[in-house]
Amino acid sequence: MAEGGDDEEERTEEPSQKKLDDALQRGDVVKSQEVPAFFVLSACMVLVAFLSTPMARDLARPLAGYLGHLHEIPVDRRGLIAVYLEAGKILATVLALPALAFVIAGVAGNMIQHRMVWSGESLIPKLSKISPMAGLKRIFSAESLATFIKGIIKIAVVGIGMWMAVSPELPRLESIVATDAIGLLAITQSLAIRLLTAVLIVMGFVAGLDYLFQRHRWMARQRMTKQELKEEYKQQEGNPEIKAKIRQIRQARSRKRMMAAVPSATVVVTNPTHYAVALKYDESTAAPICVAKGVDEIALKIREVAKGADVPVIENPPLARALYASVDLDKQIPEEHYRAVAEVIGYVMRLKQGRKGWRP
CATH class of the missing domain: 3.40.1690.10 (secretion proteins EscU)
Incomplete structure (x- = not known):
């Protein structure tokens, strides 16, 4: 452990471009989980604001037809299977666009942090990944503690933001009982937009800070010792004695x-x-x-x-x-x-x- 500490203390040199390129080829990239989450929430916000009403209409129309003709649906095995298949088809048609939007948002959230990388090194079996001792070290490491504290703070901040967004609307919620289905849908959409707006503001701030923090940690991991710089120079430029x-x-x-x-x-x-x-x-x-x-x-x-x-x-x-x-x-x-x-x-x-x- 002492040697590892000394090695970390010796890593005082900024990483070379070759060191950074090698890290990218291994799949070792700057990655914040908060950035993709922010992009997914943004996609959800767009869907709720602009597509929730058409989606609800597309879903309600066929379901209303089923509810109006329940007495005509056979209750035998074949009839129920047909109902399930038809309902699944309707749901798949309505939810295909949101699912595609979430996938694109998640991919975009990762690609904005680093260029596309194809690396199979992370798939290579390593004993350290299945070692109980290595697993315990990861669980009780300083990094895990920092991630836990970060998660608690994020939940608290997001919760406060959601409360500040919803609290002005609490008196309005008392009248929901007497509201019809169409009015209830409008109120729900309005509250959802307010909530998502508050969460997006908080998550945007959290994602930006987390990305900067992850980049700083990544750059710290890539730092090199003076000996590593010398060895890399020899590999790239050739041994000076041999060149002479x-x-x-x-x-x-x-x-x-x-x-x-x-x-x-x-x-x-x-x-x-x-x-x-x-x-x-x-x-x-x-x-x-x-x-x-x-x-x-x-x-x-x-x-x-x-x-x-x-x-x-x-x-x-x-x-x-x-x-x-x-x-x-x-x-x-x-x-x-x-x-x-x-x-x-x-x-x-x-x-x-x-x-x-x-x-x-």
């Missing part, structure tokens, strides 16, 4: 390919100790292409490979620095360097031609 190792491997492979291209270069322009840029030019390209470049140790290696492959190495510090900063590997040099590079390559070509023309 992969980066080193890629750089080594790129450097190896670059060095393999140096012998095919036309010239290497250097600074002479810090920068080196290897350029390749032939008639098939519109402009010289950078096949290798580097600074310090890599620049030294490029010069060594170039000398070993008999590639001319020309010292031109301003041009070497400018080319290193402005051209990428396997890309053509920018136009602003055409003139300077052309002079270097021209010089190299003249050197090669001079060597070919010289005989020992």
